[in-house]
Amino acid sequence: MNYTADRPMETKTEKEIAPSERKASKREVVLDVKDLSIFYGNKEAVKSANMGIEKNAVTALIGPSGCGKSTFIRSINRMNDLIPSSRAEGEIIYEGINILRDDINVVALRSEIGMVFQKPNPFPKSIYNNITHALKYNGQKNKKVLDQIVEESLRKAALWDEVKDRLHQSAMSLSGGQQQRLCIARTLAMEPQILLLDEPASALDPVSNSKIEELILQLKEDYSIVIVTHNMSQASRVSDKTAFFLNGDIVEYDDTKKIFTNPSEARTEEYISGRFG
Numbered sequence: 001m002n003y004t005a006d007r008p009m010e011t012k013t014e015k016e017i018a019p020s021e022r023k024a025s026k027r028e029v030v031l032d033v034k035d036l037s038i039f040y041g042n043k044e045a046v047k048s049a050n051m052g053i054e055k056n057a058v059t060a061l062i063g064p065s066g067c068g069k070s071t072f073i074r075s076i077n078r079m080n081d082l083i084p085s086s087r088a089e090g091e092i093i094y095e096g097i098n099i100l101r102d103d104i105n106v107v108a109l110r111s112e113i114g115m116v117f118q119k120p121n122p123f124p125k126s127i128y129n130n131i132t133h134a135l136k137y138n139g140q141k142n143k144k145v146l147d148q149i150v151e152e153s154l155r156k157a158a159l160w161d162e163v164k165d166r167l168h169q170s171a172m173s174l175s176g177g178q179q180q181r182l183c184i185a186r187t188l189a190m191e192p193q194i195l196l197l198d199e200p201a202s203a204l205d206p207v208s209n210s211k212i213e214e215l216i217l218q219l220k221e222d223y224s225i226v227i228v229t230h231n232m233s234q235a236s237r238v239s240d241k242t243a244f245f246l247n248g249d250i251v252e253y254d255d256t257k258k259i260f261t262n263p264s265e266a267r268t269e270e271y272i273s274g275r276f277g
């Protein structure tokens with residue numbers, strides 16, 4: 001999808017695809033965050049962040065409350081634009097383009113980089129219409145195509161078997177965990193490349209929580225996933241890479257295994273072992 005207003009794709013420079021901060025890794029970088037600072041008025045909530053987010057991997061953002069995780073993840077699909085006092089500096093390079101540029105079509109960008117929030121927020125419509133709403137808005141009217149996308153999206157979100165006989169019932173009749181998987185299905189229907197999950201399971205019961213974790217592991221085959229989580233064991237179970245945020249800084253970003261077993265920074269070790277936050 002072309003999410004720039006009218007300009008052709010820029011060519012990636014060597015600097016863009018290989019910043020010095022990036023650790024050696026076999027995976028391709030899908031999002032290159034470079035010197036990203038995000039302000040609310042004068043307050044700098046994210047301070048000069050650098051991170052190469054990898055393709056078909058799960059990247060967990062961890063850290064104590066108020067350290068900038070949500071601000072960071074929201075900047076990736078320009079949700080912070082909705083907050084008038086918020087402004088960003090630096091770059092987020094996606095497909096060779098800085099998506100913080102003024103001429104980016106943010107609606108198209110948010111189809112490519114979809115987001116699911118902490119609290120399930122289905123539309124007060126049928127299960128079927130939750131999935132088709134944006135597609136119809138974009139002009140898709142073919143019922144066969146819509147039926148197919150509904151089934152595919154619900155299957156990918158591991159919800160199809162539970163709802164296939166009640167597609168025209170209200171989404172509000174689903175449990176919280178099912179509603180969250182419906183929100184994931186709704187996002188997948190837009191055929192995103194990247195999924196941003198801001199504490200997607202923290203409002204759910206343990207069974208729904210583990211279903212979401214299983215789903216994340218399945219989805220990373222096809223998508224690149226960034227997840228904010230307060231749950232350390234969840235981060236260690238589902239993620240390949242982990243970034244530890246503290247007071248707006250990325251203190252450490254590395255393979256999840258390393259972060260949880262042998263972090264380089266004392267502050268990471270203290271946080272992981274529950275000594276603060």
Ligand SMILES: Nc1ncnc2c1ncn2[C@@H]1O[C@H](COP(=O)(O)OP(=O)(O)OP(=O)(O)O)[C@@H](O)[C@H]1O
Pocket residue numbers: 040045063064065066067068069070071072083085
């Ligand atoms: N809309 C806003 N207006 C002004 N300041 C904000 C806004 N949203 C967040 N902040 C501030 O930015 C800083 C980072 O907040 P953010 O929500 O990104 O942290 P977080 O790590 O996601 O926290 P939590 O884990 O509690 O969700 C905090 O000091 C917060 O008060």
